[in-house]
Amino acid sequence: MPSYREALVEYIRRAALPVDKYGHQPRLYSLACEVGRGLVFDDDVVFAAAWLHDLGVFIGHRPEDPGALAHWDHVVYTVDRVPTILRDAGFDESKIPAVLDVIRTHQPADEPASVEAVIVRDADILEQLGSIGILRAVAKVGRDTRYPTFTSVRTVLERALGTLPGKLRLDTSRRLAEGKTRTIALFLSSLAVEDQGELH
Template sequence: MPFQRDELVEYIRRAARPEDKYGHQPRLYSLACEVGRGLAFDDDVVYAAAWLHDLGVFVGHRPEDPALLAHWDHVAYTVDRVPGILIRAGFEATKIPAVLEVIRTHQPFDEPVTVEATIVRDADILEQLGSIGILRAVAKVGRDTRYPTFTSVRAVLEKAMKTLPSQLRLESSKRLAEGKVRTLQVFLESLAIEDQGSLY
């Protein structure tokens, strides 16, 4: 059976909770293709990793207990479950280790060693910048124990602006980041003017 991409899409459409988490996957794949333009990479590996990499952060897959959630390794959970999901979707078994390698090294502090992992990691960093980065961060206020207030999210956005662009590996990613960083900078400057010292 050939790789059924639609099966991954439908699986994530059902699994992505809260519902707004669904949009990250198609955007990430699209960004990864843009980042990787001109490079030789396995598109099936990038596609599978982009759609499945965050499985362990969805409600219903992660612990509900705040104490357990504080120490939750969503990557290990995801890596454990992805092979079965891919096999059911007709994914080539010999490529599964490559998908797992992308998922294992998709976070900013990771050190990707394959071109597919580098592409997806850079794209995932870009998703944390610009207007999308702002929306994704603000959506967590009050529903993620790490972000109880707007002030806590402002700190996340400030850190993203200062630290994430320098962690990008590919020149294409760095170019794409320029406008996103400017958007984030303007937002934070406007917020500093408007918050009257009482953002909370």
């Protein structure tokens, strides 16, 4: 592994709080490589963006005040901090703008232009689906202003199931999404049977 990669992994290992936030980065990079198989892309850019894109959601990097957190733009914060982190890690200076472009357009509502940005965005959408998507949403209950209750998680999963697969750009991503969407649909169907109207 190139030394800059070791430096970024170690940086995120320390910064990713709560600790369950750490797993998203290696999974995202692995998914991005799977999504991008057969395409020509800059793996350095994909690696750096996958590992750093969520810096602004970590405790210690985001506001603690609930009111400020509700209006927090973690992408703006991340884009501001990433160039220094990359330089300190010995990353190729000429590729930093491409990394920032990927980070700026990694969310489902964004319109990525580069192949690296499309790959990372598709992979990030896939991380919101399937068993991993369910776990990531449930883990936020009570500690994220968007997820005060289990009912709020159900709403988020229903919205993910209804909207996210249609936002995927690549055929490979769509194929990978098929099993993940079935998993969420089955979960929501089972939940509707089991909750007895008292999920809260």
